[in-house]
Amino acid sequence: MPRNKYPEETGQKILDAALKLFLEKGYEETTVLDIIGEMGGMTRGAFYHHFKSKEEVFDVLSEKLFAGSNPFTDAKSHTELNGLQKIQFLLKKSITDTQTDSQKLSLSVLNLLESPTFLKKLIDTNTSLVPYYQEFISEGIDDGSIAPNNAKLLSELFTMFTNFWMIPTLFPSTEKETWERFMMIKEITDSLGFPVIDEELAELGRQQLEALDNADCQSQDAETD
Numbered sequence: 001m002p003r004n005k006y007p008e009e010t011g012q013k014i015l016d017a018a019l020k021l022f023l024e025k026g027y028e029e030t031t032v033l034d035i036i037g038e039m040g041g042m043t044r045g046a047f048y049h050h051f052k053s054k055e056e057v058f059d060v061l062s063e064k065l066f067a068g069s070n071p072f073t074d075a076k077s078h079t080e081l082n083g084l085q086k087i088q089f090l091l092k093k094s095i096t097d098t099q100t101d102s103q104k105l106s107l108s109v110l111n112l113l114e115s116p117t118f119l120k121k122l123i124d125t126n127t128s129l130v131p132y133y134q135e136f137i138s139e140g141i142d143d144g145s146i147a148p149n150n151a152k153l154l155s156e157l158f159t160m161f162t163n164f165w166m167i168p169t170l171f172p173s174t175e176k177e178t179w180e181r182f183m184m185i186k187e188i189t190d191s192l193g194f195p196v197i198d199e200e201l202a203e204l205g206r207q208q209l210e211a212l213d214n215a216d217c218q219s220q221d222a223e224t225d
Contacts (some may be wrong), residue, residue, distance in 0.1 A: 011050045013039060027058065072132040083140025087133065087196050091162070095204045096222065126163040128156050137194070147193020154194060161185045175209050182209075196223045 017038035032054050034179075036042050051057045071093050075086040131165040133155035146154075165171060165181060170205030173181065182205050186197035 010042075010046065014042075014047060014050055015057065015061050019056075019061055022058070022061075028055075030054065072129075072136075075136070082143045082145040083136045083138070084145035084194070084196060086136045086139070088198060088201060090136075091196070092204055095201075095208050126159060129163065130159050133158055140210055142192075149192060149194070154192065158189065158194070158196070161188075179206065179209055 014035060018030070018035050021034055021038055025034070032044070032047060035054070035057070036044060036047050039047075051060070071090050074093070075081070075089045077087060078086060081089060130152075134151050137146055137149075137155050137158075138151040141148055141151060162185070165176070165185070168178065171181075182197075183202075186202065189196050
């Protein structure tokens, strides 16, 4: 392969090829050789000149996808919303925008959470959300939409609830149990003066659970055919 005068373009092409394969085959089933093959003519040396491993490709890809579609930035731009409403906007968007590349990529590696390495990666990624939530919670306390509280602790608790406790791979549950967990989060946050789960959000959550349950049933039916 000729020497590339534009290494940043090659790096982006590797990321594009990896994203395509991760979404089509899943992270676990994709190898570095698959990524190289998708590039058509790239050598292993060229790949390793840009990335040390498939794991590094995933890390960089995840960062770029989040930066390109950061929902917190989107919510912050809605200056007509108060602090509580901005968090509700985030949650509703995360439920309705289920087909983004970022979310598909996240789903493709959920089955790897038994790996300590990937579990740590999940923890690091999700704990990085705390300052974003803390900013909106502090805003909500100032504008009166959220009761006075310790914004840092409340943001940590809410991140743990929504980004760990609600992950079925970490806490396996039936649709009924997941719904009960969701409603318990509502009960706890309401009691803390943080009524983030309103009727609309609860209905969206219920619909998503039903859709996921139907998808699982269809997948199991296909496997038995």
